[in-house]
Amino acid sequence: MADDLKTTPLSKTEPPKAPDVAPVQAESMKDFSQNPYKKWIYLAQAVDSWRLWPRAFLTVYVILVYKVVTWFMSLPTPNLEQSGLVSVVVGAGAAWFGLYLGSSPRK
Numbered sequence: 001m002a003d004d005l006k007t008t009p010l011s012k013t014e015p016p017k018a019p020d021v022a023p024v025q026a027e028s029m030k031d032f033s034q035n036p037y038k039k040w041i042y043l044a045q046a047v048d049s050w051r052l053w054p055r056a057f058l059t060v061y062v063i064l065v066y067k068v069v070t071w072f073m074s075l076p077t078p079n080l081e082q083s084g085l086v087s088v089v090v091g092a093g094a095a096w097f098g099l100y101l102g103s104s105p106r107k
Contacts, residue, residue, distance in 0.1 A: 054100050061096050065089060 035041070047053070072078060072086045 054103060058096060058100055061093055065093055 068086055068089045072082060075082060
């Protein structure tokens, strides 16, 4: 039992070796200041601040309403289904416009 408690003296020329944990530390301590997606983030912020998507949707909607209304007015005798389609398209415009006015850019 006394033999188990014996310690071996360390030589004064060689320090004890530390366990190899450098790869684990390097992996967990990444430098996040060099983000490879930085340009994409700036582009997304620009698109969001310019509000391109709502403006594009409203532009497409205006074109759709124009085409539907000119089609409806060119019909010789419109029936109930055709006038219902025009009512739905024009009514959806009120919802789109309300959502556009109610939204604001995030800060």
